[in-house]
Amino acid sequence: MAQERKVKILVAKPGLDGHDRGAKVVARALRDAGFEVIYTGLHQSLEQIVESAIEEDVDAIGISILSGAHNYVFPTLMELLRKEGMDDIVVFGGGIIPLDDIPGLKEAGVKEIFLPGTSLEEIVDWVKENVKPREVVL
Amino acid sequence: MADEKIKEAFDCWEKDVYAKEVAKHPERMERFSTISDLEIKPLYTPLDLEGFDFLRDVGFPGSYPFTRGVHSTMYRGRLWTMRQFAGFGTPEQTNERYKYLLSIGQTGLSIAFDFPTLYGRDSDDPFSRGEIGKCGVAVDTLRDFEIIFDGIPMDKVTTSMTINPPAIVLLAMYIATAEQQGVGPDKIGGTIQNDMLKEFIAQKTWIYPPRPSLRLIRDTVVYCTNHVPKWNTISISGYHIREAGATAVQELAFTLADGIEYVKMGIEAGLDVDAFAPRYSFFFDSHMDFFEEICKMRAARRMWAKIMKERFGAKNPRSWWMRFHTQTAGCSLTAQQPLNNIVRTALEAMAAVLGGTQSLHTNSMDETWALPTEEAVTVALRTQQIIAHESGVTNTIDPLAGSYFVEALTNEMEEKAWDYINKIEEMGGIIPAIERGYPQKEIIEAAFRFQQQVEAKEKIIVGVNEYIMEGEDLPIDILKVDPEVERVQLERLKEVRSKRDNAKVKSLLDDLRDAAADEKENLMPIVLDLVRAYASIGEIMGAMKDVFGVYTDPGYF
Structure with a gap:
């Protein structure tokens, strides 16, 4: 029986938004919880994020965005993943996102949006529940 | 005895x-501590002020070491400047918001730019997609500035511009717009943030590596010292350091360490310290821990006075002054029960006033959701007016001086901040410290520690980890930026490019590349020529990128 590999998560900061406190704190909490975490650093284009996700063969992408560009960022990211046939990667996110925008983002394929004030425990538990190592196609 | x-x-x-x-x-708890985790004792007495010397440590307002404030009459003479940071969407919308703010009693303008502008990119840059006009106003060329200041007399208002890597370009646009109104550079007043060190430490809006970034700051400081005497050339900022998760002591220490570097820079550029240091100002956060904030501000003034007088030998008392702007803590606001944020902001604003700030921005209750609505901004400004006119705290100067607790905490924060500064000095100053990732790593440690304290309920945040309302409805309206903004902005940029003298822009950009390659050249005059020729911010910053290269995020976490 093949050994189940660790869940691998890419934490990413798309575009020009430099607010990285949340991304870093969440990345660290996920790492401490035993997941393998890759942090892209700031100022990544969506293409770069998808490329890193493929290269690192991650199971999930966590996007942090506080600039107001979420309605562009998430649907475009989902579209790029679909094009690459990688839409089984779980995408979740957080940041400054008005409630009214959340249904649209979920419709676009985002699995969960975490708002300010969410506890790290809640995020870790959600990842445990919702992200499984992707099946490797041989 | x-x-x-x-x-x-x-x-x-x-x-x-x-x-x-x-x-x-x-x-109730085994250990009581400030929001920054400084332990606080049950009681303070004269025993906590051993060796206390009133004249040396506290003294008089307007006198060295300025613990009690930089002005001798403080708010009895003149209230602080109520300066709300604003700007969104198109230049037209921002112009309208400014006229509104001035009409309800605001006394100075403060421009928020959108992300593409903050990074020196044009609205038609692929990286700008989805960001145009979102976090502030979009500016591509001088044309946008002409619209923002239409009908606003630039000799009457002072303007603070929160801008860093492209500060040289926006300053040039401001000067050029004032010129068109017939207002000379010696008549305009305002501030550019122009503090790249805290960008590398905390806010992360960077383009070029640290050393060329400092060179651009040097060029603006030298130019303003000679031609724009009322301009505040650098707003040395602790705000972003704090918001990124630093403790109050770290905010204090890293900000002063940055200040020291900027003074060294001016002296190395051949300026007399007393010619440029009076135009440096500071910018602090005012967080929720009331006394910690007040003590931080008192300690900051005293430390800066010592640094300027003793270390740099400045002779003009104005060089010893730490004048600062304060903004209430965005990171203290909660998305849950947003009306509570009005109360948080009021407490933070009160601390800033008791700390002796020169100007103040109060955050709006809805900023954890989006940019503020007009109603929310009005309440935020009214908060300052209530403190100024109703609370009575402005009647006397530095009313908390002499409190055993306040003086002891002021001393303790100063000591702890010197420890950090000395450590940074041992590394060779803040630039080598940044290159080693030292302040960045200290901040992320502190941010993580605080979050863990919140998780463990060692720190209570009302509505977040205690007093939670299940199934809460959001009781406030949210501002939406019209997606039309993007189209309008792109069209205007296209129009400007089609009408200007493109051959002239191209040749000026070549001149800029040549000048950038010569470290001794001051780039300000040529940037001014480019701006007047309607070169775009992306073109100007891009030309320098060819010479300076780019900085990439080391991504510590």
């Missing part, structure tokens, strides 16, 4: 009264 008597009485109280009570009824 009086102290011995007090000591005896204190020991007696502690043992016979306090300890007995605690044994019977334990206190």
Whole structure:
């Protein structure tokens, strides 16, 4: 029986938004919880994020965005993943996102949006529940 | 000796009264600490101020070491400037918001730019997609500035511009717009943030590596010292350091360490310290821990005065002054029960006033959701007016001086900040420290520690980890930026490019590349020529990128 590999998560900061406190704190909490975490650093284009996700063969992408560009960022990211046939990667996110925008983002394929004030425990538990190592196609 | 008597009485109280009570009824927590985790004792007495020297440590307002404020009459003479940071969407919308703010009693403007502008990119840059006009106003060329300031007399208002890597370009646009209104550079007043060191430490809006970034700051400082005498050339900022998760002591220490570097820079550029240092100003955060913030501000003024007088030998008292702007803490606001944010902001604003700020921005209750609505901004400004006119705290100067607790905490924060500064000096100053990732790593540690304290409920945030309302409806309206903004902005940029003298822009950009390659050249005059020729911010910053290269995020976490 093949050994189940660790869940691998890419934490990413798309575009020009430099607010990285949340991304870093969440990345660290996920790492401490035993997941393998890759942090892209700031100022990544969506293409770069998808490329890193493929290269690192991650199971999930966590996007942090506080600039107001979420309605562009998430649907475009989902579209790029679909094009690459990688839409089984779980995408979740957080940041400054008005409630009214959340249904649209979920419709676009985002699995969960975490708002300010969410506890790290809640995020870790959600990842445990919702992200499984992707099946490797041989 | 009086102290011995007090000591005896204190020991007696502690043992016979306090300890007995605690044994019977334990206190609510084992350890009490500030929001930055400085331990706080149950009681402060003269014993905590051993060696206290009133004239040396506190003294008089408007006099060295300025612990009590930089002005001798403080708010009895003139209230602080109420300066709300604003700007969104198109230049037209921002112009309208400014006229509104001026009409309701605001006394200075403060421009928020959108992300593409903050990074020196044009609206038609692929990286700008989805960001145009979102976090602030979009500016591509001088044309946008002409619209923002249409009908606003630039000799009458002062303007603070939160802009860093492209500060040289926006300053040039401001000067050029004022020129069109017939207002010369010696008549305009305002501030550019222009503080790249804190960008590398905390806010992360960077383009070029640290050293060329500092060179651009040098060029603006030298130019303004000679031609724009009323301009505040650098707003040395602790705000972003704090918001990124630093403690109050870290905010204090890293900000002053940055300040030291900027003074060294001016001196190395050949300027007399007293010619440029009076135009440096500071910018602090005012967080939720009331006394910690007040003490931070008092300590900051005293430390800066010492640095300028003793270390740099400045002779002009204005060089010893730490003048600062304060903004209430965005990171203290909660998305849950947003009306509570009005109360948080009021407390933070009160601390800033008791700390002796020169200008203040109060955050709006809805900023954890989006940019503020007009109603929310009005309440935020009214908060300042209530403090100024109703609370009575402005009647006397530095009313908390002499409090055993306030003086002891001021001293403690100063000592702890010197420890950091000395450590940074041992590394060779803040630039090598940044290159090693030292302040960045200290901040992320502190941010993580705070989050863990919140998770463990060692720190309570009302509505977040205690007093939660399940199934809460959001009781406030949210501002939406019209997606039309993007189209309008792109169209205007296209139009400007089609009408200007493109051959001239191209040749000026070549000149800029040549000048950038010569470290001794001051780039300000040529940037001014480019702006007047309607070159775009992306073109100007891009040309320098060819010479300076780019900085990439080391991504510590």
